Amino acid sequence: EIVLTQSPGTLSLSPGERATLSCRASQSVSSNFLAWYQQKPGQAPRLLIYSAYSRATGVPDKFSGSGSGTDFTLTISRLEPEDFAVYFCQHYVNSPRQYTFGQGTKLQIK
Amino acid sequence: EVQLEQSGAEVKKSGESLKISCKASGYSFSSYWIGWVRQMPGKGLEWMAIIYPDDSDARYSPSFQGHVTISADKSINTVYLQWSTLKVSDTAIYYCVRSKSWFDSWGQGTLVTVSS
Numbered sequence: 001e002i003v004l005t006q007s008p009g010t011l012s013l014s015p016g017e018r019a020t021l022s023c024r025a026s027q028s029v030s031s032n033f034l035a036w037y038q039q040k041p042g043q044a045p046r047l048l049i050y051s052a053y054s055r056a057t058g059v060p061d062k063f064s065g066s067g068s069g070t071d072f073t074l075t076i077s078r079l080e081p082e083d084f085a086v087y088f089c090q091h092y093v094n095s096p097r098q099y100t101f102g103q104g105t106k107l108q109i110k
Numbered sequence: 111e112v113q114l115e116q117s118g119a120e121v122k123k124s125g126e127s128l129k130i131s132c133k134a135s136g137y138s139f140s141s142y143w144i145g146w147v148r149q150m151p152g153k154g155l156e157w158m159a160i161i162y163p164d165d166s167d168a169r170y171s172p173s174f175q176g177h178v179t180i181s182a183d184k185s186i187n188t189v190y191l192q193w194s195t196l197k198v199s200d201t202a203i204y205y206c207v208r209s210k211s212w213f214d215s216w217g218q219g220t221l222v223t224v225s226s
Contacts, residue, residue, distance in 0.1 A: 032211065035211075035212035044205055050212040088155055090212060098169075099157035101155040
């Protein structure tokens with residue numbers, strides 16, 4: 001079973017700064033099946049990035065994904081107040097079909 | 111536009127049964143896997159189960175296998191999640207999700223509260 005570990009658990013930054021969130025897999029995974037989600041308080045999660053670096057429809061280009069193998073990164077440039085939320089990474093395995101989430105990183109205003 | 115409309119909040123007692131639903135619209139229901147994700151209070155996301163409505167092929171997370179049942183009715187574009195015996199620890203928000211290898215659409219969530 002693949003385990004995804006996100007770091008840091010909480011990240012405190014100021015508006016205008018750049019955020020770098022990490023997602024590390026317990027074994028090498030296909031970047032085709034790595035996604036990132038944003039969840040704001042009281043809302044359902046929203047897909048941001050799929051296949052490690054492809055932005056979902058409507059996601060602004062200040063969000064970018066990168067990485068391969070066991071280490072993946074979500075970068076948010078020029079933080080705005082609406083970007084402060086919890087971010088989850090997720091991986092999919094086809095055989096058997098299984099989906100795994102990281103534990104999340106809370107991005108909070110400093 | 112893809113929409114996943116979930117049934118309303120539920121308040122139940124431990125030991126009771128429950129079935130919640132998710133009605134899909136805006137796409138070919140039978141052509142995508144659709145499933146459920148749990149979020150316990152103040153916690154992260156956990157994938158529970160998923161089904162392919164065209165043939166009702168269902169898959170479960172080992173953590174939830176045997177405790178919940180997923181089903182689908184493709185005649186009304188609806189997927190269900192049911193419990194035969196609820197526990198207090200089932201208190202959570204349950205999200206309906208459409209899946210490719212990632213979850214590209216989410217329902218609004220159904221809050222299930224189970225008391226002793």
